[in-house]
Amino acid sequence: MTAQDRSALFPTDADRERWDDFLTRELLHAHRAVAQGPVTPRLDLARFRAELEKYDFRDTGDLEPVLSWTVAQLEHGLVHVNHPRYFGLFNPAPTFPAQCADRIAAAFNPQLATSTTSPVAVAIEAHVIRSVAQRAGFLDDATGHFTTGGAEANYTALVCALTWANAQFAADGARAFDGAPMFYTSKECHLAWLKIAHQAGIGRAAVRFVATDGSGRMDAAALASLIDADRAEGRVPVMIAATAGTTNAGMIDPLIACAEIARVRGIWFHVDAAWGGALIASDRLRGALAGIERADSVTIDAHKWFATTMGCGMFITRHGAVLSSAFHAANDFMPSNVASLDPYVNSVQWSRRFLGLRLFLSLAVAGWDGYGAHVEHSVAMIGLLRAALEPKGWRVANEPTMAVLCLEPPGGGNVRAIVRHVVGSGRAWVSAASFEGREIVRACATHGETSPDDVTELANALQEAREATRL
Numbered sequence: 001m002t003a004q005d006r007s008a009l010f011p012t013d014a015d016r017e018r019w020d021d022f023l024t025r026e027l028l029h030a031h032r033a034v035a036q037g038p039v040t041p042r043l044d045l046a047r048f049r050a051e052l053e054k055y056d057f058r059d060t061g062d063l064e065p066v067l068s069w070t071v072a073q074l075e076h077g078l079v080h081v082n083h084p085r086y087f088g089l090f091n092p093a094p095t096f097p098a099q100c101a102d103r104i105a106a107a108f109n110p111q112l113a114t115s116t117t118s119p120v121a122v123a124i125e126a127h128v129i130r131s132v133a134q135r136a137g138f139l140d141d142a143t144g145h146f147t148t149g150g151a152e153a154n155y156t157a158l159v160c161a162l163t164w165a166n167a168q169f170a171a172d173g174a175r176a177f178d179g180a181p182m183f184y185t186s187k188e189c190h191l192a193w194l195k196i197a198h199q200a201g202i203g204r205a206a207v208r209f210v211a212t213d214g215s216g217r218m219d220a221a222a223l224a225s226l227i228d229a230d231r232a233e234g235r236v237p238v239m240i241a242a243t244a245g246t247t248n249a250g251m252i253d254p255l256i257a258c259a260e261i262a263r264v265r266g267i268w269f270h271v272d273a274a275w276g277g278a279l280i281a282s283d284r285l286r287g288a289l290a291g292i293e294r295a296d297s298v299t300i301d302a303h304k305w306f307a308t309t310m311g312c313g314m315f316i317t318r319h320g321a322v323l324s325s326a327f328h329a330a331n332d333f334m335p336s337n338v339a340s341l342d343p344y345v346n347s348v349q350w351s352r353r354f355l356g357l358r359l360f361l362s363l364a365v366a367g368w369d370g371y372g373a374h375v376e377h378s379v380a381m382i383g384l385l386r387a388a389l390e391p392k393g394w395r396v397a398n399e400p401t402m403a404v405l406c407l408e409p410p411g412g413g414n415v416r417a418i419v420r421h422v423v424g425s426g427r428a429w430v431s432a433a434s435f436e437g438r439e440i441v442r443a444c445a446t447h448g449e450t451s452p453d454d455v456t457e458l459a460n461a462l463q464e465a466r467e468a469t470r471l
């Protein structure tokens with residue numbers, strides 16, 4: 001490799017400044033263009049693939065044109081979660097401070113495996129985790145860490161529960177148990193639990209899907225009987241995973257009842273509040289999460305309703321010692337190996353990106369009040385959607401405290417055809433899902449700048465799709 005080739009990777013300060021400015025302008029332009037354009041992609045994929053093939057990595061070029069090309073492809077080649085009429089899955093339009101955090105983390109590229117190498121970054125993350133834990137009602141002894149997302153945080157919970165249930169799990173895995181270890185979540189839960197059971201080595205059959213009560217919440221009586229029946233038959237219940245903010249409907253399982261069932265039976269109680277956990281920010285709405293403070297562990301994703309950039313979840317627990325015993329790793333080559341302090345001996349990951357800065361900067365400028373206003377705004381937008389559609393005969397299938405609406409079209413319209421019609425129009429993005437066994441149109445307010453006009457546009461698009469797909 002010549003010196004010239006290497007300078008493309010590590011340019012001069014002057015070039016860095018020029019390309020940084022160039023990229024900032026391109027991104028700002030794309031940000032504006034996205035909000036004016038369709039929510040769904042309009043890219044000619046065949047042309048895009050042909051252009052992509054030209055990058056054979058033998059011929060090289062300047063950075064500016066490839067930056068510009070990349071931004072343009074993304075501007076036209078994605079479903080835009082950062083469009084104010086994306087009423088979609090829990091993917092947010094990211095806060096601007098979180099985007100700044102990504103730039104800072106990329107520039108310093110700190111290794112967060114140990115506190116010795118990155119003391120400031122590790123301390124910032126720990127500070128944010130403590131603040132979120134306290135806001136959720138945990139005592140000062142709660143600890144935790146940032147994860148890549150909710151699935152990793154939930155996986156962490158299961159490994160902790162297994163380790164807590166049986167100290168021999170560390171050495172012998174599932175073989176340590178006298179009977180098959182099982183855990184309990186509702187049938188409206190997020191299905192990553194199946195992958196998690198598989199990865200943890202206890203098998204997908206270990207996930208017990210508890211019946212719901214007809215309104216999308218775990219049926220506490222059914223939960224208790226299932227656990228007791230499993231015990232009576234020699235299986236080993238290890239964890240109850242309640243959901244606070246179900247994926248399809250934003251419903252909250254009966255947390256206090258679940259906590260009590262877990263306490264009486266000596267089982268780990270986890271709350272998957274991946275999306276709904278952000279409700280802790282709102283003084284008005286946080287009461288809906290009562291009981292979360294009784295959990296042994298909690299998942300809250302920053303990259304959902306806290307609207308950081310992607311790949312940012314949180315795992316919080318009151319059992320720091322269990323976390324350390326589940327993830328410790330003796331070695332003599334890392335700069336330090338301090339239980340409860342060094343992230344790599346308390347979590348699934350080893351090398352770690354500085355994820356927590358995204359929430360730190362966002363909280364530092366908006367505070368809990370700013371985030372409270374953010375979640376209240378989402379809930380208000382979903383209230384407007386309901387008010388617009390119910391008089392036209394649409395039925396709301398869930399009774400939401402959060403910002404998800406499950407809609408049944410008037411006269412039993414074809415949900416999938418309606419969703420295809422709306423999404424195909426590019427006017428808005430909604431999804432087809434099921435709630436309590438019924439097909440529904442799912443709309444979730446995820447964008448912090450969705451306005452009443454955007455809601456009206458979605459309501460009109462849904463109503464027109466209903467008419468167009470009749471028969």
Ligand SMILES: Cc1ncc(COP(=O)(O)O)c(C=O)c1O
Nearest residue numbers: 090149150151152190247272274
């Ligand atoms: C309730 C719930 N738990 C867990 C997850 C998985 O989170 P992630 O996609 O961040 O891994 C999701 C994702 O939507 C979810 O809704």
